[in-house]
Amino acid sequence: MIHTDRNLLLAAIPKIRAKLAEYHLRINEKKFYLQHYRKGVEFTGAVVKPHRAYACNRSINNFAGAVAKLNRAKNIEEIEKAVSSVNSYIGLLRHYHEYKTRRRIVNRIKPGIMEYLDIKGDYRSIVVKKQYRPRAQTLERIRNGDY
Structure with a gap:
């Protein structure tokens, strides 16, 4: 209350x-x-204060952990799964005007992993480049007669 x-x-x-x-x-x-209401209330991944809301530290740390997991990915399937988690946190942070935080943490993605990814908009989402998606690779093999 x-x-x-x-x-x-x-x-x-x-x-x-x-x-x-x-x-x-x-x-x-x-x-x-x-506690005093000015200290805010933690609710659904944010600290709600009068007239504003911020992402809580736990959400930001979990986002950084998702990026670290993406950096440890060994194959495209692991990358796709990790990207889904990263995008979930990006979506959460977009509600709280955390552009600098999104940019800072997304920029921690290793260059070797970034060659498979594109950043959409102002760090609004991350997608696997089309040529690396399993469906696109399968269609390419069919076109080339490799199947």
Whole structure:
């Protein structure tokens, strides 16, 4: 719950506990705390503050981990799978105006991997170049009579 009046929140706690007790539920005391609303609330991969939202550090670190996994890919199938994960984080960060963060982390992709990839738009997504996609390779083999 978010409110500017601390006393209103404190007064609501017994009512919330009573209502939860009707459903045989309770508030986990270790996860219950009050903090000033200006510090923000972590919600769905972001820290929501008055009038703005930022991607939380955990989401940014997971994005960097997805890029690191992409850098370790050994074949095109692993690259395609890792690109899907990277694009998921890029999409999340686009909601929070994190262009510099997207650019900084995407630029960590090794040049050897980047030869298989294209960056679309202003770091809006990453795609595997058409000639390296398995379907395109199969069609090329069929055209050349290799099948």
